[in-house]
Amino acid sequence: MIQVGLNHFLVLSAVLFSLGIFGIVTRKNAVMVLMGIELILNAANINFIAFAKYGNFGYQGQLIALFVIVLAAAEAAIALAIVLNIYKTFSTVNVDEIDTLKE
Amino acid sequence: MQDSLLIKLAVVILFLPLIGFIVTVFFGKSVKKVYVFENLVLIASFILASILLYGKLNYYIDTDLFSEFEWINLGEVPLLGLISIKLGLMLDNVAAIMIWTVMLISLVVHIFSIDYMKGDIRYNHYFAYLGLFTFSMSGIVLTHNILMMYIFWELVGLSSYLLIGFWFEKKSASDAAKKAFIVNRIGDIGMFIGILLLFITYQTFSFDSIFIQLADGKLPFNSEFWLTATGLLIFCGAIGKSAQFPLHVWLPDAMEGPTPVSALIHAATMVAAGVYLVVRVFGMLTGDALLIIAVFGALSALIPATIALTQNDIKKVLAYSTVSQLGYMIMALGVGAYTFAFFHLITHAFFKACLFLGSGSVIHNMHHEQDITRMGGLRKKMPLTYAAFLISSLAISGVPLTSGFLSKDGILAGTYAFASLTGHWLFPLVGFFVAMLTAFYMFRLIILTFHGEPYDKEKYEHAHESKFAMAMPLVVLSILSIFFWYTPNPIDPGEGWVLSKWIKTPEIFTPVETRYDFMKPDENAAVDHSSAVVYSSSYTEAMHNAHYPAMFLSLIVAGLGILLAFLFYQWKRIDPDKLANKFKPLYNLSYNKWYFDEIYDATFVAGTLMLSKFLGWFDLKVIDGIVDGSAAVTKGFSKFSGMFDNIVVDGLVNFIAILSGFVGLIFRKMQTGKVQTYIVMVIFGLVILLFLFKSF
Numbered sequence: 001m002i003q004v005g006l007n008h009f010l011v012l013s014a015v016l017f018s019l020g021i022f023g024i025v026t027r028k029n030a031v032m033v034l035m036g037i038e039l040i041l042n043a044a045n046i047n048f049i050a051f052a053k054y055g056n057f058g059y060q061g062q063l064i065a066l067f068v069i070v071l072a073a074a075e076a077a078i079a080l081a082i083v084l085n086i087y088k089t090f091s092t093v094n095v096d097e098i099d100t101l102k103e
Numbered sequence: 104m105q106d107s108l109l110i111k112l113a114v115v116i117l118f119l120p121l122i123g124f125i126v127t128v129f130f131g132k133s134v135k136k137v138y139v140f141e142n143l144v145l146i147a148s149f150i151l152a153s154i155l156l157y158g159k160l161n162y163y164i165d166t167d168l169f170s171e172f173e174w175i176n177l178g179e180v181p182l183l184g185l186i187s188i189k190l191g192l193m194l195d196n197v198a199a200i201m202i203w204t205v206m207l208i209s210l211v212v213h214i215f216s217i218d219y220m221k222g223d224i225r226y227n228h229y230f231a232y233l234g235l236f237t238f239s240m241s242g243i244v245l246t247h248n249i250l251m252m253y254i255f256w257e258l259v260g261l262s263s264y265l266l267i268g269f270w271f272e273k274k275s276a277s278d279a280a281k282k283a284f285i286v287n288r289i290g291d292i293g294m295f296i297g298i299l300l301l302f303i304t305y306q307t308f309s310f311d312s313i314f315i316q317l318a319d320g321k322l323p324f325n326s327e328f329w330l331t332a333t334g335l336l337i338f339c340g341a342i343g344k345s346a347q348f349p350l351h352v353w354l355p356d357a358m359e360g361p362t363p364v365s366a367l368i369h370a371a372t373m374v375a376a377g378v379y380l381v382v383r384v385f386g387m388l389t390g391d392a393l394l395i396i397a398v399f400g401a402l403s404a405l406i407p408a409t410i411a412l413t414q415n416d417i418k419k420v421l422a423y424s425t426v427s428q429l430g431y432m433i434m435a436l437g438v439g440a441y442t443f444a445f446f447h448l449i450t451h452a453f454f455k456a457c458l459f460l461g462s463g464s465v466i467h468n469m470h471h472e473q474d475i476t477r478m479g480g481l482r483k484k485m486p487l488t489y490a491a492f493l494i495s496s497l498a499i500s501g502v503p504l505t506s507g508f509l510s511k512d513g514i515l516a517g518t519y520a521f522a523s524l525t526g527h528w529l530f531p532l533v534g535f536f537v538a539m540l541t542a543f544y545m546f547r548l549i550i551l552t553f554h555g556e557p558y559d560k561e562k563y564e565h566a567h568e569s570k571f572a573m574a575m576p577l578v579v580l581s582i583l584s585i586f587f588w589y590t591p592n593p594i595d596p597g598e599g600w601v602l603s604k605w606i607k608t609p610e611i612f613t614p615v616e617t618r619y620d621f622m623k624p625d626e627n628a629a630v631d632h633s634s635a636v637v638y639s640s641s642y643t644e645a646m647h648n649a650h651y652p653a654m655f656l657s658l659i660v661a662g663l664g665i666l667l668a669f670l671f672y673q674w675k676r677i678d679p680d681k682l683a684n685k686f687k688p689l690y691n692l693s694y695n696k697w698y699f700d701e702i703y704d705a706t707f708v709a710g711t712l713m714l715s716k717f718l719g720w721f722d723l724k725v726i727d728g729i730v731d732g733s734a735a736v737t738k739g740f741s742k743f744s745g746m747f748d749n750i751v752v753d754g755l756v757n758f759i760a761i762l763s764g765f766v767g768l769i770f771r772k773m774q775t776g777k778v779q780t781y782i783v784m785v786i787f788g789l790v791i792l793l794f795l796f797k798s799f
């Protein structure tokens with residue numbers, strides 16, 4: 001029976017993080033990109049929880065994880081609003097086409 | 104009579120001819136009769152000069168009159184001290200006699216010219232130039248300083264240029280004028296250097312103060328050698344102006360001018376200036392300088408005399424005889440026979456003017472024929488001219504009862520005495536030989552011109568005696584060539600008033616040890632370095648002893664010369680052509696004037712031309728080459744610099760611009776504007792940074 005330790009959590013969070021990055025980078029839909037961001041936030045949350053459990057930080061990790069979940073909710077709300085505005089402006093949510101920044 | 108009055112008179116005499124010149128030259132074209140004014144001016148000058156001479160000789164015979172004013176005051180000059188240049192007049196007996204002679208000759212030449220030049224297109228200008236000539240010569244005669252003398256010296260050069268080249272339409276005349284001017288200039292360079300040396304040494308130009316300082320023992324560069332050199336340099340001026348060997352070549356060419364001008368040049372206004380200059384500076388000439396001067400004089404007496412033997416142009420013969428006679432005077436000055444030199448200057452002025460005006464009369468009446476071999480028999484047609492010519496020829500040949508005998512005999516005696524004192528027997532030898540030559544060529548001239556059969560019958564028939572204006576000067580001058588004006592005793596000039604009273608043996612101011620022995624004061628006499636007449640008694644004695652031998656010898660040689668001339672040309676006992684053929688080289692040498700012109704042409708003229716050509720070439724090729732070269736170098740350099748700018752500097756700038764552009768081009772690609780790309784880059788960057796810093 002394999003003992004589940006810190007490393008397992010860290011690897012899980014790293015995989016999640018990578019998936020999130022991958023989602024951000026490869027998805028063309030802005031909503032999917034936002035979902036990638038959620039993945040990254042959650043990967044960070046796992047890290048916090050894991051370090052809180054295996055380290056001697058008390059409950060600080062859990063607390064920050066809670067904050068991050070709240071923050072993620074707020075962020076999702078604002079981001080979706082931005083996406084809506086983008087759609088209004090460019091009639092698309094394809095991030096490839098929204099490249100006016102370069103001009 | 105006041106002395107200031109005499110000086111004022113001298114000033115008036117000096118400036119009258121100038122006024123005549125100015126008026127005549129400015130109204131020459133508009134007023135036809137303006138030449139009359141010039142003649143009146145000359146008459147006035149002559150009368151005033153006569154009064155001047157009278158006053159000087161009667162009231163101030165032993166005092167020299169001065170008048171000077173400050174011309175330029177330079178104040179304190181570094182190295183030289185106080186410099187103030189003064190101009191002024193000096194009136195001693197020599198100047199008074201000379202100015203009278205100049206005025207008389209000039210006057211008769213003026214009068215003679217009225218007829219002679221009639222019909223010339225520049226009639227009035229001719230008289231104007233004569234006036235200028237007279238003015239210039241008066242300046243030389245009357246001045247008391249050598250600077251003013253130099254100024255007038257050059258004025259004489261200018262007027263001679265104008266008059267010799269008066270008929271400048273003729274190439275030969277304008278050439279002769281240029282030649283006279285240039286040859287004179289050569290002598291003047293020496294004179295100018297001499298004057299500067301004098302000025303540097305004595306801080307003054309005036310003869311008088313130079314002499315005083317010299318007597319105090321002040322020498323140029325403190326050396327007797329330089330005193331000799333200064334004297335000789337000043338003598339250079341006389342060589343040029345008095346047409347002495349080797350600068351005598353201009354005088355025969357100067358015959359291109361109108362004949363009365365020749366008379367003026369030869370008698371009074373130009374060639375006399377050189378002798379007069381030596382007379383003026385006689386007191387500062389050392390024995391060495393005098394000896395060299397005597398050598399030049401002897402050469403100038405001898406060479407032209409031999410040339411005159413074979414010339415056929417009536418004026419050329421006279422010209423060479425002038426050079427020869429001037430050589431006599433210079434030689435006389437060189438051997439210390441100062442008084443006789445000046446005496447000869449005066450007597451020569453009269454008879455040479457007479458000869459020239461006589462030849463002018465002949466030429467005028469023979470319709471400008473100058474070749475004596477084409478004349479002949481004119482005695483009957485022109486008795487007055489003949490008589491005048493004969494008297495002056497006798498005078499120049501040194502026949503008794505003439506003025507020429509007195510002065511020439513004096514010179515010969517002077518050389519004789521000099522030789523007996525110093526042993527230089529060549530001088531009297533040359534003197535007597537030239538006396539014979541002179542007699543010979545003068546009578547050759549007379550016989551060919553006036554005796555025998557006419558060569559050209561037609562011209563002969565048309566010939567006639569000159570009118571009053573041309574005859575009168577001849578009469579006056581020939582009368583002045585007779586002895587009684589100068590001395591009551593026709594064989595001894597020493598008894599005459601000219602030599603015993605008027606012209607004094609000069610004072611000599613050179614240091615005693617540099618003089619000729621006979622010019623040193625007698626040992627038993629009180630030695631006074633700064634004082635007066637210092638010919639020793641030995642000289643007086645030698646002169647006395649020389650008098651009779653010299654007189655007889657000169658009589659013999661003159662008689663011989665005349666006799667030979669008659670044998671050759673009158674009685675035709677000896678055929679001159681045969682003799683010429685026999686001594687062909689000698690004859691050619693004489694006929695071609697010793698090839699002086701050819702030698703000068705080949706050496707100096709050709710040399711100058713070559714030098715000019717070389718310099719022209721040098722200018723054109725080297726100097727221009729250098730300029731062009733530097734321009735080309737500059738141009739090349741600019742081109743290079745431009746290229747450097749264009750290629751290297753601009754290239755560098757452009758390269759940097761291109762490089763930045765290129766870099767920009769690359770990095771622009773990264774700025775896609777896509778957030779996703781940026782994120783990828785951020786991640787890559789993070790990963791790289793992680794790897795980089797992992798060891799820390």
